[in-house]
Amino acid sequence: MNILLLGSGGREHAIAWKLRQSPLCDNLYIAPGNPGTAREGVNLPFAATDFDAVRAACVQHAIGLLVVGPEEPLVKGLVDTLRADAALAGLAIIGPAQEAAQLEGSKAYAKAFMARHGIPTAGYREFTRDNLEEGIAYVRQHPVPVVLKADGLAAGKGVLICQTNEEAATELEAMIAAAKFGAASAKVVVEEFLDGIELSVFALTDGKGYVLLPEAKDYKRIGEGDSGLNTGGMGAISPVPFADTAFMEKVRIKVVEPTVRGLEKDGLDYKGFVFFGLIKVDDEPFVIEYNCRMGDPETEVVLPRTSGDLASALLAVAEGRMADVVLGTDPRAAATIMAVSGGYPGDYAKGFAIDGLAARTGEGTMIFHAGTAERDSHIVTSGGRVLCATTLASTLGEAVAASKKALEGISFEGMYYRKDIGYEFL
Numbered sequence: 473m474n475i476l477l478l479g480s481g482g483r484e485h486a487i488a489w490k491l492r493q494s495p496l497c498d499n500l501y502i503a504p505g506n507p508g509t510a511r512e513g514v515n516l517p518f519a520a521t522d523f524d525a526v527r528a529a530c531v532q533h534a535i536g537l538l539v540v541g542p543e544e545p546l547v548k549g550l551v552d553t554l555r556a557d558a559a560l561a562g563l564a565i566i567g568p569a570q571e572a573a574q575l576e577g578s579k580a581y582a583k584a585f586m587a588r589h590g591i592p593t594a595g596y597r598e599f600t601r602d603n604l605e606e607g608i609a610y611v612r613q614h615p616v617p618v619v620l621k622a623d624g625l626a627a628g629k630g631v632l633i634c635q636t637n638e639e640a641a642t643e644l645e646a647m648i649a650a651a652k653f654g655a656a657s658a659k660v661v662v663e664e665f666l667d668g669i670e671l672s673v674f675a676l677t678d679g680k681g682y683v684l685l686p687e688a689k690d691y692k693r694i695g696e697g698d699s700g701l702n703t704g705g706m707g708a709i710s711p712v713p714f715a716d717t718a719f720m721e722k723v724r725i726k727v728v729e730p731t732v733r734g735l736e737k738d739g740l741d742y743k744g745f746v747f748f749g750l751i752k753v754d755d756e757p758f759v760i761e762y763n764c765r766m767g768d769p770e771t772e773v774v775l776p777r778t779s780g781d782l783a784s785a786l787l788a789v790a791e792g793r794m795a796d797v798v799l800g801t802d803p804r805a806a807a808t809i810m811a812v813s814g815g816y817p818g819d820y821a822k823g824f825a826i827d828g829l830a831a832r833t834g835e836g837t838m839i840f841h842a843g844t845a846e847r848d849s850h851i852v853t854s855g856g857r858v859l860c861a862t863t864l865a866s867t868l869g870e871a872v873a874a875s876k877k878a879l880e881g882i883s884f885e886g887m888y889y890r891k892d893i894g895y896e897f898l
Contacts, residue, residue, distance in 0.1 A: 474499045474533050475783060477513075478520035479541025480506050482810070482842035482860050483768035487541060487782075488512040489838070490775045494783035501533055507851050508841025508859075520545045523553050530560055537787055540567035540744070543765050547577035547625060551741070564790035568764050569741035572679075575762040579621045579661040582762050589734035592726055593759045594663040598623070601658070604648050611640035611662060619663040620644055624656035628704050633665065668753035670760065671712045672770050673720075675728055676785065679735045679742040681794030682728060683785075686710045686777040686801050687720070688770040694817060696892040703817045704857055707809045707893035709868060710773040714752065723750065723757045731762075743790050772840050772862045773806035807871035808862040809893050810842070811879055814886020816856035821886070824853045828882035836871075837863040837878045853884055869898050 473496050477488055485508040491497055492512040500513030503526070509515060518525035521544055530538060538554070540546055549570035554560050567573075574581040579598075586593045599607030611618055611634075618640050622630030630653045634640035640662075647657035674685040690708040694700040715723075727748055735742045747763035747770075766774070775782070779800040788796040813820035826844065829851055833839060840862060843855015861878035865871040872894050879889055 473497065473536040473783070473787070474501070475537045475539065476501045476503065476526075476529060476533065476535045477509075477539045477541060478503055478526065478545060480504050480520075481541070481768050482840045482857065483766055483771040484541045485509050485512070485840040485842070486772045486775045487539065487766070489840070490778070490782045491539070494781045496781065496783045496787070499533065501529065501535070503529065506841045507844050507846045508839070521548060523550055526550065527554060527557060527560065530554070530563055535563060537564045537783065537790065538566065539786060540565070541765060543573070543576050543625065543763065546570070546573040546764050564787055566744045566786045566790055568744055572735065572740040572742040573764045576764040577625060579623045579761070580659055583661060585734060585738070586759060589730045589737070591730050591734070591759055592757065594619070594666050596661050596663045598659055598661045599644065599648065601648055604645065607644055607648070607660070607662065608641045611644055612637045614640065614662065615664070616640070617665040619665050620647060621661045621663065622647060622653040622657035623659035623661060626653040626656040628702070629653065630656050666751050666753050666758055666760070668751040668758075669714065670749070670751050671715055672767055673723055673728070673748040673750055674766065674770070674774055675732070675746045675748070676744070676789050676797065676799075677732050677735070677742060677746055678789050678792045678794050679740060680732070680792070682732050683794070683797050683799055684724070684728065685799070686774050687712050687715050688767070688773050690767065690770050691890065691893055696890050697895070701817050703812070705767070705769045705810060706812070706890045707807070707860070708769045708773045709894045709897070710770075710777050710806045713868070713897045719752065719755065719757070723748070727757055727759060743792070768842070769808050769810055769860055772808040772860055776806050776838065776862055776864050777802045777804065802864065804864045804866055805868040805871045806862060806864050807868060807875050807894055808840070808860045809872070809875045809879055809889050810857050810860040811882065811887050811889045812857050813843070813853055813855070814888060820856055822852070822854050823847070824885040826851045826853060826858070826882065826884045831881045833861070833878045834863070834874050836865055837861060837874050839878065839882075858884065858887070868894055872898065
């Protein structure tokens with residue numbers, strides 16, 4: 473079977489690495505990919521949002537399974553477009569149709585879905601330009617902190633936690649009236665602040681049944697001790713020490729099962745990954761957000777801990793054969809640490825040569841490329857998050873230590889990484 477994977481980040485390198493291990497995988501293509509994915513298959517030179525190019529590649533390379541890595545093509549309706557094409561009638565696709573992808577594409581849509589199906593989440597209201605004055609009055613009297621979320625996709629930057637009512641009023645006006653996050657904040661969801669500890673849970677579903685993958689916890693802040701600005705993720709660990717059997721059973725019963733039942737009741741076409749962004753509050757799980765794909769950098773610890781044939785599992789999900797999905801969990805711990813460009817998440821320069829990639833890493837350690845490119849036969853930086861080191865080890869402490877050791881052997885100008893990933897559990 474020939475497989476096409478869409479995307480170009482660390483998530484896609486990890487997925488490519490896992491797919492390549494399958495005896496079902498004859499040829500693996502990645503679009504646009506990166507120098508890391510090029511080691512696992514053949515990179516194709518087009519964007520994941522170029523629907524015409526995706527279609528043409530599926531025909532040209534006789535693709536049997538299409539795996540969509542990032543959210544943007546899903547929210548824009550790639551799956552619907554391909555399913556409507558008679559030439560692609562036999563194509564198995566991992567990724568929800570456009571309406572189902574609104575669980576990530578629209579915060580208001582996701583909140584209404586959760587309310588409809590009794591899924592625990594923070595109390596909320598939504599506001600637009602039409603009721604902005606009402607919204608400003610609302611946040612001026614709302615208990616603080618209060619959370620403001622741009623309704624649409626905002627590249628991970630559309631969530632603000634306001635510490636005062638005045639700040640909330642100012643930011644709400646900036647988001648809606650001044651389009652602070654562009655079209656994404658034309659509508660804003662105002663949520664109560666939940667105080668707890670976060671984790672990520674992942675399921676594979678065909679919209680009727682599901683299997684759970686290993687859980688993870690990522691670290692969003694740029695600075696050690698979870699300080700400074702939010703990023704796309706500075707590292708992740710799995711398993712999550714506080715997510716014991718009893719808590720995960722609550723997650724399954726109160727969150728995962730009602731979500732999958734909700735997909736079926738609402739008639740949503742959903743074959744792929746569901747990312748549950750959760751927060752544990754007084755030993756109870758609440759949903760912060762849904763994503764309609766795997767997370768990054770969580771994928772870089774989840775897939776190394778996932779045992780079994782991923783390509784076979786994804787094909788079964790795409791064909792509605794959940795009973796045939798056989799995936800397990802490696803009992804070892806995984807830790808990934810992301811190396812980023814100097815200045816990230818603010819302005820940063822690109823094009824710096826990366827040294828040390830050819831050095832042999834320790835046993836159980838993998839380097840996944842995120843924002844890299846090839847120039848004059850040398851790997852250079854091309855993004856804010858450049859690469860990560862992931863290690864599987866018998867304990868979390870050993871995994872973190874080995875990933876740090878691997879990054880010590882790699883260098884590029886301005887390189888920075890957090891040395892305290894998993895700190896609260898070590």
